[in-house]
Amino acid sequence: MTGRLKQHWICIGLMECLLLGCCIAVAQPPTPEQRRTAGVGEAVKPEAPAKDLTAKQQAARLAQWRQTIRKQLYIPTPLPKLDAKTWSTFSPMPGVLADRVTYNTADGMVVPAIVYRPDPKIVKWEGKLPGIVVVNGHGGDKFSWYAFYSGMLFAKAGAVVVTYDPIGEGERNIDKKSRAGAHDKWVDPPAGLPRTDWGQRLAGLMQVDVMQAVSYLISRPEVDPSRIATVGYSMGSFITGITGAIDTRIHAVLLSGGGDYDGPGGYFDSNPLPCQSPPYRSLAVLGDRGAILYALNAARGPMYVMNGAADKVMDIPHHDAAWFAAVRQRAIALRGTDKNMFTTIFYPGIDHRTSWVDRDGVEWLNQQLHFAIWNAKTITAEPTTHVSTWARANNVDITKNYMREDREGGLDALGTGFPGIQRKDLMVLPETDWLAMKDRLTYAAWAQKAMAAESSAAKALTAK
Numbered sequence: 001m002t003g004r005l006k007q008h009w010i011c012i013g014l015m016e017c018l019l020l021g022c023c024i025a026v027a028q029p030p031t032p033e034q035r036r037t038a039g040v041g042e043a044v045k046p047e048a049p050a051k052d053l054t055a056k057q058q059a060a061r062l063a064q065w066r067q068t069i070r071k072q073l074y075i076p077t078p079l080p081k082l083d084a085k086t087w088s089t090f091s092p093m094p095g096v097l098a099d100r101v102t103y104n105t106a107d108g109m110v111v112p113a114i115v116y117r118p119d120p121k122i123v124k125w126e127g128k129l130p131g132i133v134v135v136n137g138h139g140g141d142k143f144s145w146y147a148f149y150s151g152m153l154f155a156k157a158g159a160v161v162v163t164y165d166p167i168g169e170g171e172r173n174i175d176k177k178s179r180a181g182a183h184d185k186w187v188d189p190p191a192g193l194p195r196t197d198w199g200q201r202l203a204g205l206m207q208v209d210v211m212q213a214v215s216y217l218i219s220r221p222e223v224d225p226s227r228i229a230t231v232g233y234s235m236g237s238f239i240t241g242i243t244g245a246i247d248t249r250i251h252a253v254l255l256s257g258g259g260d261y262d263g264p265g266g267y268f269d270s271n272p273l274p275c276q277s278p279p280y281r282s283l284a285v286l287g288d289r290g291a292i293l294y295a296l297n298a299a300r301g302p303m304y305v306m307n308g309a310a311d312k313v314m315d316i317p318h319h320d321a322a323w324f325a326a327v328r329q330r331a332i333a334l335r336g337t338d339k340n341m342f343t344t345i346f347y348p349g350i351d352h353r354t355s356w357v358d359r360d361g362v363e364w365l366n367q368q369l370h371f372a373i374w375n376a377k378t379i380t381a382e383p384t385t386h387v388s389t390w391a392r393a394n395n396v397d398i399t400k401n402y403m404r405e406d407r408e409g410g411l412d413a414l415g416t417g418f419p420g421i422q423r424k425d426l427m428v429l430p431e432t433d434w435l436a437m438k439d440r441l442t443y444a445a446w447a448q449k450a451m452a453a454e455s456s457a458a459k460a461l462t463a464k
Contacts, residue, residue: 039318041266044288050336058336062299065292066246072282073204075246080104080208082215087428092148092421095122096155100428101162103216106208107449110440112171112428113164113213114142116151117222123373125158130227130369131217134163135210135243137234137257137354138273139179141170145387145396146233146354148421149413153357154365156415157379158372160223162213167205168443171428179399182443186274187451190458197457199278201450203239206275210243214250226251227369231361233257233354234313238268238276242283244303245296252302252368256355259305259342260319261290261327267315291330294342298335303342304364308350310406321346351406357413359384384412394420 050058070077084103092098099115118125134150141147147163154161165172168182189197210230218225229252232240237258244253260267261280268280286292297303305324307316324344332338345360355361362379365371374382388409391398403409429437439445 039266039315040260040323041263041269044263046330047288047291047334049333051333062296065286065296068286069242069246069283072200072285073207073242073279074106074201075204075207075211076106079211079215080106080108082212082219084216084219087430087433090425091119092116092425093152093417093419095119096152098151101216102428103212105212106205107446107453108440109167109205109446109449110437111164111209111212112142112441113162113216114148114151114426114428115216116148116155116161116163118155118158118373123158125372127372128224128227129222129372130159130229131214131220131223132159132161132228132365132369133210133213133217133230133240134161135230135232135236135240136166136169137236138275139169139181140233140236141165141172141178143170143178143397143423143426145391145398145420146357146408148426149418150231150354150357152418153362153413153415154371157362157366157374159369160217160220162216164209164213166209167202167446171434172441172443174438174442174444176427176434183275184273187447189454192458192461193454194282196278196282197454198450199274199276200282201453202275203242203279205446206239207243207246210240211247214247218249225249228252229254229365229369231256231356231365233356234352235273235276238280241293241297242279244300245293248300250300252304252365253297253300254304254306254356254361254365256306256361257308257311257352258314259307259324259344260314260316261293262319262323263290267319288330288334290327291334294327294331295334297342298331298337298340300340302340302368304361305342305344306355306361307344307346308353308355308406309346309348310350311352313352316346349406350410351404352402353408353411355411358411359414362414379414382414383416384414385416385418387411387413390418391420396420 082103087100089097089099097117097119101113101115102110105111132154134147142163142165151161151163170178173180173182187198217223217228228250230240230250231254234257237255241255244250268276271277283289332341388403
């Protein structure tokens, strides 16, 4: 953490203490060593199989699981009013338009997004377009290479694509920085609330960000609401796998670099990030979390899990094909059928990467969504771009560790001729508007709201 950021957080902490009459204490998260050695965690008691339930009991059980997840993660019902606004539009490449958009999310906050779509003045198609939401990995945002590459790629194929800034990154960062990790601070809630409460609220905000992106796509008249997908990478796979379990408006979900929803004390329970460990621990009330999440996703629609077999970031060597197969069988027992149950692909020798841009990923998405411009034949014939070569040639920012051939840099992404979009072009809000709205944008502003909500909840408990 930089000295400037430390100083900033000290100021925020003192201000919150004065405002709320309480003190922020940094909780002790799991250490990297605990995560590294966690493995898949302990076994859990088997859930009652679907065959032992009536159809009515099974439907009630699925509904109860969804309701429990929403409650544990503070997801509001109904969702906030969308109040979407298009600020401006530009064309990053011929045949593709990009709208600068904002929409409302949880806790009175606002999400800045770039929405890519085919340009009707240049390309023609019949019928409505599918929609895709790109959910970033940790530290990623709409400025990440795979966000804007995916936006252009899928718009060219014939889809409307939402890319956005997660809380604490990009325009939702107090300094408009990317890879800031602003939300990584562990915060102890007031006495009486579980230690996971802050992370539960944080994860709930992230869930609503995605759900509101789905709402935004549904609101667009050119989008077919029955053909919407979410694609999530790394932390984004954690988020969107849960979103798919509770939001039945989503048709297809693709997870890249993740999906290892394991047992007590496993990867996510031992993850040092407050956006992952606390919410996953809070879902232990469900029982067999992994099987239940996958069963709920299958009840919603198809799902594809893409992993590098050597992905140590997500501990895939411990969560190999056999492990996923065992979870799949438990999920099938809970669901009572293998219809729409997730399928997997493992790339030997490959580490952490956004595989949905490769031919396998695009083919699977086309099978589920039916792109309006490309078809199976187009995708088979489409040439590819080697990501590290493209990034260097176009001055695209990818960290050195991820330019490796076994990670993002080694991807052969479908399509050619995509530019590296400049950061200034991916800013949604003019500076004067950002300054006027920053109390509804940044993590620092959300943290004050979350602390106030926790203080109220603690007082209510004390009053009982």
